[in-house]
Amino acid sequence: MSNATPTITRIGLERFAAFESLVLSPSPGLNALLGANGTGKTHLMKVAYAACDTRNTRARFPDKLARLFLPSNGHLGRLVKRQRGRSRATAEIAWGAEFVRTTFSDLAKSPESAAVRGKRAPNASKRHASSVYIPVKEMLANAPGFRSLYAARDIHFEEMYSDILDRAFLPPLLGSPDQSRRQLLDKLRKALEGKVWYEGEEFFLGSKQGKLEFTLLAEGLRKLGLLWLLIQNGTLTEGSVLFWDEPEANLNPKLFGPVIEILLELQRQEVQIFIATHDYLILKQLDLQTGRDDRISYHALYRDDDSGDLVCNTTDSYHAIDPNAISEAFSEVYDREIRRNLGEYR
Secondary structure, eight states, X not given: OOTTSOOOOEEEEEEETTEEEEEEOOOSSEEEEEOSTTSSHHHHHHHHHHHHHHHHHOXXXXXXXXXXXXOGGGOGGGGBOOOSSOOEEEEEEEETTEEEEEEEETTOOSGGGSEEEEEOOTTOOSSOOOEEEXXXXXXXXXXXXXXXXXXXXXXXXXXXXXXXXXXXXXXOOSSOXXXXXXXXXXXXXXXXXXXEEEETTXXXXXXXXXEEEGGXXXXXXXXXXXXXXXXXXXXXXXXXXXXXXXXXXXOOGGGHHHHHHHHHHHHHTTOEEEEEOOOHHHHHHHHHHOOTTOOEEEEEEEEOTTTOOEEEEEESOGGGOSSOHHHHHHHXXXXXXXXXXXXXXX
């Protein structure tokens, strides 16, 4: 990994959102966030994405947090974990020797009132590799007019929706794609049975059926089309960071294998990846396709029985995930089916 584009090495949260205290040391490769609803998977990814994005835009970290989380009336203090008495929240993201940290009280109204500290490595470049957040809701079909509306009006959309369109509309890099990117594009082209482009602010898929606008495509295919664009235009390249919330959403399970194959290949090309998933097949595809040299970490988030606080167990082995709510739910359904087939249920 280039010294100019180190990966995220630490995510630290204190009394932030649902977390009382959490330190996560992610893999430089692919990180799978697991846990029941309400265990903070999306919050973790939003915080890390906010920090990554501000490295390039030079926006203030708390400003980006406010635009991603949209606390009521824009009051940043509402991101402080709710408890009796006054309290303060801290969020810190580190990339090796570099870090950015913000601290604010539960009384904070505007992001400007939050304290911000940071450190840049002496040899750090002025421009960092890109970061991408793919939300659960697909946005390419809604692209026409959205960015201009978002820039001119106060509409209640988290900023990652505007950000992902900005990434998708980037023109290709100069020159031909290298061999590794061409291989990824070929795999996606096979899954899509065509290729993607845009005209004006409208996206299309060219296939055997002809030129199809994205509003006529299944949402799962539109997500694959977005991935194709991000690889084709060079947004996902060495040193970049990809955050993908529930990649399985609206995607046919037959396509889980190709998606995981592409994500694993991206991490081999030095793209750091975070996914949050609730799907057993996504996890199993990841387990079955992981090679000996792949850098995979599973982060299981859950509430401690005694304190009620959110905690995280990290492992590099699928079989060591603890707790594994996804596998437990799958096993329960499988056991019920066996009992029914054995005549226990009528």
